[in-house]
Amino acid sequence: xxxxxxxxxxxxxxxxxxxxxxxxxxxxxxxxxxxxxxxxxxxxxxxxxxxxxxxxxxxxxxxxxxxxxxxxxxxxxxxxxxxxxxxxxxxxxxxxxxxxxxxxxxxxxxxxxxxxxxxxxxxxxxxxxxxxxxxxxxxxxxxxxxxxxxxxxxxxxxxxxxxxxxxxxxxxxxxxxxxxxxxxxxxxxxxxxxxxxxxxxxxxxxxxxxxxxxxxxxxxxxxxxxxxxxxxxxxxxxxxxxxxxxxxxxxxxxxxxxxxxxxxxxxxxxxxxxxxxxxxxxxxxxxxxxxxxxxxxxxxxxxxxxxxxxxxxxxxxxxxxxxxxxxx
Amino acid sequence: xxxxxxxxxxxxxxxxxxxxxxxxxxxxxxxxxxxxxxxxxxxxxxxxxxxxxxxxxxxxxxxxxxxxxxxxxxxxxxxxxxxxxxxxxxxxxxxxxxxxxxxxxxxxxxxxxxxxxxxxxxxxxxxxxxxxxxxxxxxxxxxxxxxxxxxxxxxxxxxxxxxxxxxxxxxxxxxxxxxxxxxxxxxxxxxxxxxxxxxxxxxxxxxxxxxxxxxxxxxxxxxxxxxxxxxxxxxxxxxxxxxxxxxxxxxxxxxxxxxxxxxxxxxxxxxxxxxxxxxxxxxxxxxxxxxxxxxxxxxxxxxxxxxxxxxxxxxxxxxxxxxxxxxx
Numbered sequence: 001x002x003x004x005x006x007x008x009x010x011x012x013x014x015x016x017x018x019x020x021x022x023x024x025x026x027x028x029x030x031x032x033x034x035x036x037x038x039x040x041x042x043x044x045x046x047x048x049x050x051x052x053x054x055x056x057x058x059x060x061x062x063x064x065x066x067x068x069x070x071x072x073x074x075x076x077x078x079x080x081x082x083x084x085x086x087x088x089x090x091x092x093x094x095x096x097x098x099x100x101x102x103x104x105x106x107x108x109x110x111x112x113x114x115x116x117x118x119x120x121x122x123x124x125x126x127x128x129x130x131x132x133x134x135x136x137x138x139x140x141x142x143x144x145x146x147x148x149x150x151x152x153x154x155x156x157x158x159x160x161x162x163x164x165x166x167x168x169x170x171x172x173x174x175x176x177x178x179x180x181x182x183x184x185x186x187x188x189x190x191x192x193x194x195x196x197x198x199x200x201x202x203x204x205x206x207x208x209x210x211x212x213x214x215x216x217x218x219x220x221x222x223x224x225x226x227x228x229x230x231x232x233x234x235x236x237x238x239x240x241x242x243x244x245x246x247x248x249x250x251x252x253x254x255x256x257x258x259x260x261x262x263x264x265x266x267x268x269x270x271x272x273x274x275x276x277x278x279x280x281x282x283x284x285x286x287x288x289x290x291x292x293x294x295x296x297x298x299x300x301x302x303x304x305x306x307x308x309x310x311x312x313x314x315x316x317x318x319x320x321x322x323x324x325x326x327x328x
Numbered sequence: 329x330x331x332x333x334x335x336x337x338x339x340x341x342x343x344x345x346x347x348x349x350x351x352x353x354x355x356x357x358x359x360x361x362x363x364x365x366x367x368x369x370x371x372x373x374x375x376x377x378x379x380x381x382x383x384x385x386x387x388x389x390x391x392x393x394x395x396x397x398x399x400x401x402x403x404x405x406x407x408x409x410x411x412x413x414x415x416x417x418x419x420x421x422x423x424x425x426x427x428x429x430x431x432x433x434x435x436x437x438x439x440x441x442x443x444x445x446x447x448x449x450x451x452x453x454x455x456x457x458x459x460x461x462x463x464x465x466x467x468x469x470x471x472x473x474x475x476x477x478x479x480x481x482x483x484x485x486x487x488x489x490x491x492x493x494x495x496x497x498x499x500x501x502x503x504x505x506x507x508x509x510x511x512x513x514x515x516x517x518x519x520x521x522x523x524x525x526x527x528x529x530x531x532x533x534x535x536x537x538x539x540x541x542x543x544x545x546x547x548x549x550x551x552x553x554x555x556x557x558x559x560x561x562x563x564x565x566x567x568x569x570x571x572x573x574x575x576x577x578x579x580x581x582x583x584x585x586x587x588x589x590x591x592x593x594x595x596x597x598x599x600x601x602x603x604x605x606x607x608x609x610x611x612x613x614x615x616x617x618x619x620x621x622x623x624x625x626x627x628x629x630x631x632x633x634x635x636x637x638x639x640x641x642x643x644x645x646x647x648x649x650x651x652x653x654x655x656x
Contacts, residue, residue: 128565138502141510174466174553182469182550206557210565222510223551225502227558229534234562237456237538241598242570245591256587263573263581270569 011096021300067100097293129212277302339424349628425621457540605630
C-alpha cells in the first residue's frame, strides 16, 4: 500500500504534533509521508529524533486563510497531498484543521465522484451501542433532499468499510412519525424510503444519537455541526461538574474520588475526540480525512490509522458503487 | 393573586402526579385549581388525603389525540384552563404533556399578543453560568428571520422576569463570524443587530449552550428541538456510563463509588428536567406553561412554582412591551 500523505502544516500545533503523530504511526508499521516545507520538517524531525520521508511543499494554509486561498497557494501542502493521491503516489490524505480549505482543495484537485452533488463530512459520536455516524458535519449548511439521500448512501458505504454489516439509517427529525419534521425532512423521508442499498429506519430524534438507535443519522450540515459542537461541549461541562462534585465534598467524598479516579479517566478516554481522530470527507475521488485543528500527536496517529484501515477496506470504490446504484 | 389553573388530566400519569404536585404547591402557599372531571379528581384527592378546589371539565385531551382536537373537544380541561385565564379567574395555565394541543388551545382561546407572528416555546438548559434559555423549542419548525427576532425579544422579557438584568442573546450558528451560517441565520443576523431592547452578542455555536456564553440562544424550532432532545439524551447516557464505570471496576473503585454516591446524586439533580419544571409558551395573551408529559409530582410542583413567580414578575406585560418596541 502507498503511504498516507499527511499535511504536516495543518492544525493549531503543526508541525510538532503532526510529526509526533506520524512517528507514532510509523512505529505501528503504517507508512506516512510528511508534506510541507522540507527545512522546517527536517528541523522538527531532528528535534524529535525521528526519521520520515518528506515531500516538499513550499507553502501552506493557515487557520486565518480563507478556503478559497487553496486556489492562490497552488503549492500549498494540502494541494500537494491531494495531487499525490491523484497521481497514486499516496493512498489517502490526512489533514488536521481547516475544514473549508481541505474541502476546497479536494474538490479542486480530486473532483467529485460521478453522481455526487455535494461531498459530505461524516462525524463519529460515541453511543450506547458503540458509535453513531452523523452526516453532514458542516460541509453543506443548506441542503436539498437529494443531497441527504446521497449522504445516507455514502455513510452506509463508510460504515460498511468500517465493518458494520448492514448499517441502519435514521433521518434526524422532531418526532418518530413520518409526518413530523421540517420542510427538508418531510421531503427527504419518502426519498430515503425508496433508496436502494440502504436500510432506512425512519425518523430519529436528538435523543437517539447517543442511544444509538440507528448506526447512521442523516441531517443537513447546519444541524449536524450544531449537534457535533453541542455534544462535545456538553460532555466537557458534565465531566467538569463530576470533577467539581467529587473534589468539593466531604472528606469521605474526596477519599472516594481518589478511588474512582482511574475508572472515570477510562470513561473520559471513551469520549475523547482523539479516539475518533478524523472525519472522512465522502464523495470526492480519493480518501480524505480531516481532523480537529486542536489535535495532539495521538489524535494525528488515530487519524492516520483510521485512514489506512478504511482505504484497505476499499472506501472510495464502495462509495462509487453505492452512488452508481442511485442512477439506475 | 388568582390561582394557577392546572390541567389535571395532562401528562402520562394524570391525575395522580398532577394532584400530587398541586398538593405540594399548596403546602408552599401557592393557590392551585384542578381542572378536569370532578368525580375523577375528587376520588384522586380522597386517595391522596388532600383537598383542593376543582373546576369541572368533562373532557380532556389524551397523548393520542391530535392538536386540532382541542377544537372538537370544546369542554376539554386544557380549553377550560385557558378560558379561566381569559376571564381572569386564573393567573396562569400549567399543563403537562401534549405540547401541540396546549399551543393550539392557547392560540384558539387566548390568541396572540399584538405584533407576534408565532408564539414560541422557551426551553431552559443547565449551563456553566447557571442556565441557558433556548428558543424555539419546537413550536415552529420552519422559521422566518423576523420570527427569530420576535423570539429573541420575548426570551429577553422572560429572562428579565426571572431576574436576569440585561440578558445577552446569541444566534445559534456554525461559526462566530457574521458571514458563517445557513440561509436563515445569515438573514437573521443583521435584523438582530438592529433590534432595540435586546443585547445581541452575535453568533454562538453548539458548544456555547452548556458553556453559557450567552443567556439566550435563538434558533428555529427544528434545531431547538434537536438540541433539547440531544442534550437530555447525552446527559442520560453519560450518567449511565459513569454509573457503569464505578460499579464495574475493582474493589477499590466500588468502595470509592459508595463514598461519592451522594455527590453524584446532587449533580444528577442539577441535570434533572424536574428542576426546570415547565417551558413557557411566549407570545400568547396569558401565561401558559408546558411541562414534560412524563413529569412526576415534584416536576408538577416546580412548574406551578415557576408559573407563579414569572406571573408575579409581570411576564405577559413585559412580552407585550418588548414586542411593541419592534413596531416603532
